[in-house]
Amino acid sequence: MQIRPDGTELYTGYLSTEEQTEILEAIRSRTEKAPLYTPTMPRTGKSMSVRMTNFGRVGWMSDSKGYRYEPTHPVSAEPWPDIPECIMNVWRVLLPNQPDPDACLVNYYAHDAKMGLHQDRDEQDFSVPVLSISLGDTALFRLGQTKRGGKTQSFRLSSGDVMVLKGADRLAYHGIDRLYPGTSSLLKQGGRINITLRKAL
Numbered sequence: 001m002q003i004r005p006d007g008t009e010l011y012t013g014y015l016s017t018e019e020q021t022e023i024l025e026a027i028r029s030r031t032e033k034a035p036l037y038t039p040t041m042p043r044t045g046k047s048m049s050v051r052m053t054n055f056g057r058v059g060w061m062s063d064s065k066g067y068r069y070e071p072t073h074p075v076s077a078e079p080w081p082d083i084p085e086c087i088m089n090v091w092r093v094l095l096p097n098q099p100d101p102d103a104c105l106v107n108y109y110a111h112d113a114k115m116g117l118h119q120d121r122d123e124q125d126f127s128v129p130v131l132s133i134s135l136g137d138t139a140l141f142r143l144g145q146t147k148r149g150g151k152t153q154s155f156r157l158s159s160g161d162v163m164v165l166k167g168a169d170r171l172a173y174h175g176i177d178r179l180y181p182g183t184s185s186l187l188k189q190g191g192r193i194n195i196t197l198r199k200a201l
Contacts, residue, residue, distance in 0.1 A: 006169040010157075010162075013158070027195075033081050036053050052106060055106065060103060083104045087133070090197075102199060109136075109193075111191060117142065117174065118175060120196075133161075136159055137183045137191060138158045138159070138184065139157050140156060145172060147173075
């Protein structure tokens with residue numbers, strides 16, 4: 001379902017409970033090899049409020065060296081695990097004419113975690129959309145324009161929702177303002193997992 005003329009699509013309740021559980025189990029099996037870690041901001045060195053890991057050929061990183069993609073986990077120095085087929089299938093069904101993603105960023109939000117407005121612009125080809133999957137507690141997602149300071153819109157993203165940023169909105173600023181604890185029972189410890197698929201290389 002397209003919600004903005006510039007290319008944002010939101011598929012509310014796209015994944016069934018069974019599909020969400022399958023994806024969650026696939027993530028858990030891979031975080032044994034690529035555990036969640038806390039990234040830091042490039043300029044300040046301040047820890048982000050989310051924890052993250054990656055799957056795929058390369059993983060997105062943030063630390064004192066800046067924002068970039070790397071082929072190995074920053075703690076273990078091991079290659080990232082493969083992207084689960086159950087996640088790849090979501091991309092292939094919704095974006096059948098696009099090349100497969102080679103980067104899958106997994107962010108875990110505790111109940112008080114946020115993500116400031118930012119652009120996804122560390123990839124080599126901005127014509128390929130970005131797809132994200134929401135699991136767990138509902139989040140208040142804010143979507144802006146391609147330049148800072150423009151008008152923003154807010155949406156509630158619930159467990160099983162899928163969002164695609166493409167077209168002009170591919171470089172729109174976006175972020176998570178807050179979570180609504182207790183709105184999902186998918187994660188026993190609560191919180192939210194966001195899975196972002198990108199073609200990085």
